Amino acid sequence: MASEIGQATIWLSAFSALWAIGMLAIGLRNRNNNAIISGRNGVVATFVLISIAVAGLIYGFLTDDFSMRYVAEGSSYYQPVLYKIAALWGKMSGSLLFWLWLIALFGTIFVWRNRHTKDSLADYALIPISVVMLFFTILVSGLIRGVYNPLSRFPNGGAMPDGAGMNPLLQTPSMAFHPPILYVGFVSLTIPFAFAVGALISGRINNDWIIRSRRWTLFSWLALTVGITLGGNWAYRELGWGGYWAWDPVENASLMPWLLCTAYLHSVMIQEKRNMLKVWNIILMVLAFEFTILGTFITRSGVITSVHAFAEGDIGVYFLSFILLSLFIIIGLIVSRWEKLKSLNWLESFLSKESVFVLNNWLLIALTLIVLWGTLWPIISEAVTGQKIAVPEEFFNKTVIIPGLMLLFLTGVGPIISWRKLTLSNLKRVFTKPIILALILLIPTISYLFLSGNIVVKVRSVYTVLCVFFSVFVLVAIADEFYRGGKLRSKRHEISLLGGFFRLIGRNKRRYGGYIVHVGIVIVYIGIMGSKGYFLLESKSVTNGQSIEIGKYQLTLKRGFEESHPNFELSGAEFDIKRNGKYIKTMQPARGFYFQAGQGEQDTIESAITHFGLNDLYIALGPLPQDASDYVSRGEPVSVQVYHNPLISLVWVGVAIMVVGGGVSMFEKNYKYNVKTDA
Amino acid sequence: MKKTINTTLRQMHRFGNSLSFVLFYGLSMLPIYADDRIIEDPMIELSESVYCPCGCVRETIRACVCGTAQGITLEFQTRLQSGETIEGIREDYLGKYGTQFNAVMLAQGFNIVAYIVPFFILIAGLGIVSVIIARLKQRVKGPVRATLTKVDLSKFNYQQVEDELERYKRD
Numbered sequence: 001m002a003s004e005i006g007q008a009t010i011w012l013s014a015f016s017a018l019w020a021i022g023m024l025a026i027g028l029r030n031r032n033n034n035a036i037i038s039g040r041n042g043v044v045a046t047f048v049l050i051s052i053a054v055a056g057l058i059y060g061f062l063t064d065d066f067s068m069r070y071v072a073e074g075s076s077y078y079q080p081v082l083y084k085i086a087a088l089w090g091k092m093s094g095s096l097l098f099w100l101w102l103i104a105l106f107g108t109i110f111v112w113r114n115r116h117t118k119d120s121l122a123d124y125a126l127i128p129i130s131v132v133m134l135f136f137t138i139l140v141s142g143l144i145r146g147v148y149n150p151l152s153r154f155p156n157g158g159a160m161p162d163g164a165g166m167n168p169l170l171q172t173p174s175m176a177f178h179p180p181i182l183y184v185g186f187v188s189l190t191i192p193f194a195f196a197v198g199a200l201i202s203g204r205i206n207n208d209w210i211i212r213s214r215r216w217t218l219f220s221w222l223a224l225t226v227g228i229t230l231g232g233n234w235a236y237r238e239l240g241w242g243g244y245w246a247w248d249p250v251e252n253a254s255l256m257p258w259l260l261c262t263a264y265l266h267s268v269m270i271q272e273k274r275n276m277l278k279v280w281n282i283i284l285m286v287l288a289f290e291f292t293i294l295g296t297f298i299t300r301s302g303v304i305t306s307v308h309a310f311a312e313g314d315i316g317v318y319f320l321s322f323i324l325l326s327l328f329i330i331i332g333l334i335v336s337r338w339e340k341l342k343s344l345n346w347l348e349s350f351l352s353k354e355s356v357f358v359l360n361n362w363l364l365i366a367l368t369l370i371v372l373w374g375t376l377w378p379i380i381s382e383a384v385t386g387q388k389i390a391v392p393e394e395f396f397n398k399t400v401i402i403p404g405l406m407l408l409f410l411t412g413v414g415p416i417i418s419w420r421k422l423t424l425s426n427l428k429r430v431f432t433k434p435i436i437l438a439l440i441l442l443i444p445t446i447s448y449l450f451l452s453g454n455i456v457v458k459v460r461s462v463y464t465v466l467c468v469f470f471s472v473f474v475l476v477a478i479a480d481e482f483y484r485g486g487k488l489r490s491k492r493h494e495i496s497l498l499g500g501f502f503r504l505i506g507r508n509k510r511r512y513g514g515y516i517v518h519v520g521i522v523i524v525y526i527g528i529m530g531s532k533g534y535f536l537l538e539s540k541s542v543t544n545g546q547s548i549e550i551g552k553y554q555l556t557l558k559r560g561f562e563e564s565h566p567n568f569e570l571s572g573a574e575f576d577i578k579r580n581g582k583y584i585k586t587m588q589p590a591r592g593f594y595f596q597a598g599q600g601e602q603d604t605i606e607s608a609i610t611h612f613g614l615n616d617l618y619i620a621l622g623p624l625p626q627d628a629s630d631y632v633s634r635g636e637p638v639s640v641q642v643y644h645n646p647l648i649s650l651v652w653v654g655v656a657i658m659v660v661g662g663g664v665s666m667f668e669k670n671y672k673y674n675v676k677t678d679a
Numbered sequence: 680m681k682k683t684i685n686t687t688l689r690q691m692h693r694f695g696n697s698l699s700f701v702l703f704y705g706l707s708m709l710p711i712y713a714d715d716r717i718i719e720d721p722m723i724e725l726s727e728s729v730y731c732p733c734g735c736v737r738e739t740i741r742a743c744v745c746g747t748a749q750g751i752t753l754e755f756q757t758r759l760q761s762g763e764t765i766e767g768i769r770e771d772y773l774g775k776y777g778t779q780f781n782a783v784m785l786a787q788g789f790n791i792v793a794y795i796v797p798f799f800i801l802i803a804g805l806g807i808v809s810v811i812i813a814r815l816k817q818r819v820k821g822p823v824r825a826t827l828t829k830v831d832l833s834k835f836n837y838q839q840v841e842d843e844l845e846r847y848k849r850d
Contacts, residue, residue, distance in 0.1 A: 239735070239738075240743075240744045241735075241738045241742040241743065241744075242742070243742075246737055246738075248737060350812060355812055358808055358811065358812060359808060362804045362805065362807075362808040365804065366797075366800050366801050366804045369797075369800045370797040370800055370801075373793070373796055373797060373800070374793070374797075377793050378779070381789060381790070381793070384789055385788075385789050387778045388777055388778055388779040389778055389779055389781060389784070389790075390730060390737060390779045390780070390781065390782070391784060391793070392737075392782045392783065392784050393737075394782075394783075394784070395784050395793065395794070398794075399794070399797040399798075400797075402801065403801060537741070537742070539741060539752075605744055620744045621744065622744045622745070622746070622748075622749050623744075623745065623746040623749060639744065639749050641742070641744050
């Protein structure tokens, strides 16, 4: 019954989304308030209908209704409840339904938040939101070849007895949270995009749309940051290759909107402060949204092969058509509003905050284009040469490092350089200290590179030196900003310096939250520099009692072990870890064997990771039989990969700081916009 | 004094532009000289140069911990010990599994386009940004300013300006 109700509500939701578009268009054109309210209700109705469909699907998962095709293919009787729910977004049509539900949810929140505003901008913005909802409703309705309705049953009353089960690799807590958070990031970008399009349709091209979409944009940026990092963390823990980022096409697809969103968050400040870059901000927001759809196209069209991709049917054509059609319409709108989009102010100096932000935007766009280029290169290359190729990680590492380092430098310059024009006093006051301290700290860095012998590796050393110099420059510049501001506040209010800092942040959450994000970025850079540039890898087969050496650590195989869990068994090996000959810890890497109907046995890599300060020791096991204890005691060889990843913890710490900073920035109470009349 | 400061700032602009040129263009050239790590062990060089065909996330034979990679590693070791060259073994491997399992993309042949375009994006982008900044700046200097200010003012809601001035006087 849940299946039938769910399918019906999906069909009905298509009509309600269409209703919303029609009523809003009629209402706004004829200034008919009743029609507008009816349009808003159409959005809410779509949310209610899609919620019923989602609830029906979850009910199917929880009751193991394997006559429902999507439930049977993505879940199993043995699957823990968390992963039964997570199976909702585990495959193509369910993930599209979840995406649709999120748009409908955000659309409803949008309606609720704007229920008292009397201007038309929010209602204009509801039109693109409803169009996106309608598009996704069509995708999940089962009309498109290869994408079945997630609530449909097997034809002719068929069923799969115990379900095929979710891929064991995905049955980890981080995978239960990574996709939905990433989807939240992607989908919530629809709201600022809708504001931009709404502003273009209505002709209200002032700062209203950017002020009113600011929190949504920051929210999307935060969700994308967390989602991308959780994905990296999952890869690090589950895939056994000791890394967190492989420049896989789907990883790239999530990074590109993040880069564009970051660019927008910077350039929008120029519009707010100086009334410049109006058209640029609209383009950036439109691109950020279109890249979320492009990412979905890459994942689902099958045009690029990736481990994450679930390519089926004709869906790619629909995504591509949607992207092209929407871009065509938006370009038309921009052209028609060109006069209103012209800047009202001009740049006074090359050396100013505005110029730095423009440069920052250029670098972020360049990075996006480079990542897109690398992602699409296999298609281009195959079309020209006829040979299938894969673009290795090395290509991306080589090509993004330069703009990445330039961006790091600007991360420090941006906050301290003045608006309009850099004066001599400003230059002396804010730049001298960071530059001197950064130069001083280069001495130990270069000494370390000499002492460790790394200086022979020429280019990597140059990058390291630049990364350290820029990082110290940024940290000192930002610390100085905090110190001067905090000191001033503490004096003025006669409170402690710490109190002064908090008051400083509290008074301007957006600015200082942004600075905290910059600190997080620098820490991530240092983490990437250490873990990508200076990791060690040892691959070896060892028998009981034999050792592997990596850096100053010795790992000795001690014994094999087994462990039973409700839906899988672990079979692993225990290693004694010594540092400089002294025992410090035991580590237990293993392989997981999942037993599920229709799937047979699949073994997963359960890496063992130990943090030593900021560095990780990481062990992954090669293939191992299920009776590991007998196997090891018989003296059979165990294949082991050991990584020493320096500074890798800084990647996670840096992202946590970025999230804190983004959160602080988001809670700025600068929502002073109070709409009373229609423009 | 003001004149001195202006002169200094002008000189700094020039210096800033030259520095930017050297920094951005100079840095852009660095990857061409990127020699990365010097790999002395032929087994490591070989096993890092091809992807494992097991279906993993583009892991090289060296990084992958599956049974397939283990078997291929043994085969590579045997063939290297028998005197075969890295290139020969790689060619056989790519012939067997397909060129998409090549983990090395040298800046040769058509692939050179792949490497050139990112730097073209960077440099062309810098050129476009420089032109935009220069144009935005020129407007301030030139005689156009007066006309533009007029246009500028006409875009403001005069009533709003009046209100704000009034509020400013009151405060």
